[in-house]
Amino acid sequence: MGLQAYLLLAAAVFAIGLFGVLTRRNAVGILLGIELMLNAVNINLVAFSRFNGDLAGMVFALFTIAITVAEVAVGLAIVIVIFRVRKTVEADRLDLLKG
Amino acid sequence: MTLETAGFWGLAAVLLAGSLAVVLTKNLFHSVLYLAGALVATGGVFLLLDAAFLFGIQLLLYAGGVVTIVVFAIMLTERLVGERIRQTSRRLANGAIVSAAVFVGILMAVGQARLPTERPPLAGDVTRGLGEALLTRSVLSFELLAVLLVAALLGALYFARNDD
Numbered sequence: 001m002g003l004q005a006y007l008l009l010a011a012a013v014f015a016i017g018l019f020g021v022l023t024r025r026n027a028v029g030i031l032l033g034i035e036l037m038l039n040a041v042n043i044n045l046v047a048f049s050r051f052n053g054d055l056a057g058m059v060f061a062l063f064t065i066a067i068t069v070a071e072v073a074v075g076l077a078i079v080i081v082i083f084r085v086r087k088t089v090e091a092d093r094l095d096l097l098k099g
Numbered sequence: 100m101t102l103e104t105a106g107f108w109g110l111a112a113v114l115l116a117g118s119l120a121v122v123l124t125k126n127l128f129h130s131v132l133y134l135a136g137a138l139v140a141t142g143g144v145f146l147l148l149d150a151a152f153l154f155g156i157q158l159l160l161y162a163g164g165v166v167t168i169v170v171f172a173i174m175l176t177e178r179l180v181g182e183r184i185r186q187t188s189r190r191l192a193n194g195a196i197v198s199a200a201v202f203v204g205i206l207m208a209v210g211q212a213r214l215p216t217e218r219p220p221l222a223g224d225v226t227r228g229l230g231e232a233l234l235t236r237s238v239l240s241f242e243l244l245a246v247l248l249v250a251a252l253l254g255a256l257y258f259a260r261n262d263d
Contacts, residue, residue: 001107002216006144007209009111013118013137015202020122022194028173029127032134035165036118039141042153050148053219055228058150059237062229065153066244069160070251076172077258083176092189 006047014040027079027089031072038068106147114140123188127173135166152226 013036020033042061049057083089086096117137121130142157188194222228233241 001104001147003214004209004216005107006148007214008206009114009144011202011205011209012115013141014205015198016115016118016122018201019194019198022197023122023188023191025189026127028169028176029122029130032121032130032169035134035161036121036137039138039161042157043141043144046145046148046150046153050150051215051218053222055225055232056236058153058225058229059232061150061153062156062233063237063240063244065156065160066248069164070248072165072168073255074251074258076168077255079172080175081258089176 003047003051006043010040010043010047013037013043025090025092027082027091027094028076030091031075031079034075035068035072038064103147106143110140110143110147113137114144127177128170131166131169131173134169135162138162138166149221149225152229 017033017036017040020036021030022033024030024033042064045057045061045064049055049061079089082094086094088094114137117133117140120133121137124130124133138157138161142154142162145151145153145157
């Protein structure tokens, strides 16, 4: 399989994740879509790294994975706080900043 | 058909089906379980690309860590039984159009680029090279990552703490 196949697979996963982010109402569902998009990026990084024979891409993927985990932890903590304050995690009803 | 080709198509099918299920299923809890499947399939893709260490990291952090955290968050914000856990989607047509446009855009960019079809032979052990790169060339980023993880942990604890 060439590099192109991996890139197309990642692009498809990225588009699906974007679809989830755009259409989900639940804040946790939106976070799951973001997870999918970040995963697609990791596939790209590792594929480029392997096909160019340079390990820097894999090091980058490692950083991305760790940062994603931190992001999920903080994001879900925010979701929990929002749920405590507003009693809902529906993104459409969280419009406190709307003028 | 070589083993790599068969593995790639099998993993691609699992990954795409899992991803679609994540964004389309009504039950949020099922969504997370499908996400775990998609993440493991991604790990399999890493394995195909000779990155065995990243496969392990993927299983530990994503399929183990992230899924557990998300399940906890769902249990704290929804009732596991009953109607509350049903989630709906909105503006499906608009979302489909935007994501299809992004996909086609990437498709055209990838189609135009001249990409290698053969991977170069491995120059030594990938895991060993990764460890050496982490602790020499990118050691500063590595240490900063440790600081970031501590900050994220404290931040999450601070956000989610009880007021009393």
